[in-house]
Amino acid sequence: MEQIKGAKYDDGKPRPSLVPVEAIEAIMQVREFGKAKYADAEDWRKVPREKWLDALLRHVLHIWDNPLALDYESGLPALWHVITNAAFLCAAYKDELDKARGEWAKDVLDEKAVDGCENSQCAYSSTTCGCIRYNDVSHCKKRKGVRRE
Numbered sequence: 001m002e003q004i005k006g007a008k009y010d011d012g013k014p015r016p017s018l019v020p021v022e023a024i025e026a027i028m029q030v031r032e033f034g035k036a037k038y039a040d041a042e043d044w045r046k047v048p049r050e051k052w053l054d055a056l057l058r059h060v061l062h063i064w065d066n067p068l069a070l071d072y073e074s075g076l077p078a079l080w081h082v083i084t085n086a087a088f089l090c091a092a093y094k095d096e097l098d099k100a101r102g103e104w105a106k107d108v109l110d111e112k113a114v115d116g117c118e119n120s121q122c123a124y125s126s127t128t129c130g131c132i133r134y135n136d137v138s139h140c141k142k143r144k145g146v147r148r149e
Contacts, residue, residue, distance in 0.1 A: 026080035033074045056085035
């Protein structure tokens with residue numbers, strides 16, 4: 001590929017601009033409340049995952065009939081607490097989720113031929129090939145008899 005001066009080559013890279021700014025702002029405000037309450041911005045990492053699941057479900061139940069409900073303690077929208085708890089769970093389960101996605105890829109993709117990937121073994125790793133890492137396997141060959149939806 002010919003390099004063009006001043007060009008930006010970022011095909012296949014994640015696009016943070018696709019994330020709604022409102023979601024980021026919601027998480028920031030809940031985190032600010034949590035930091036003031038617990039005095040440690042990183043204490044959430046020490047909390048067992050089950051407690052984040054419980055908190056997430058409590059907030060989901062709170063907004064079930066009224067998505068505009070406010071959290072009783074923080075005064076912030078309970079929906080914002082839902083997205084923050086979900087973010088904590090994404091971080092807590094990151095390694096397991098990456099492994100599960102890699103296992104899914106093994107089941108779905110042809111073992112030796114993955115179109116568009118430099119590494120012919122990329123179906124076996126969730127971090128070496130963009131088609132797995134960013135969950136975009138549309139360009140990868142399907143294993144015979146396996147149907148993707």
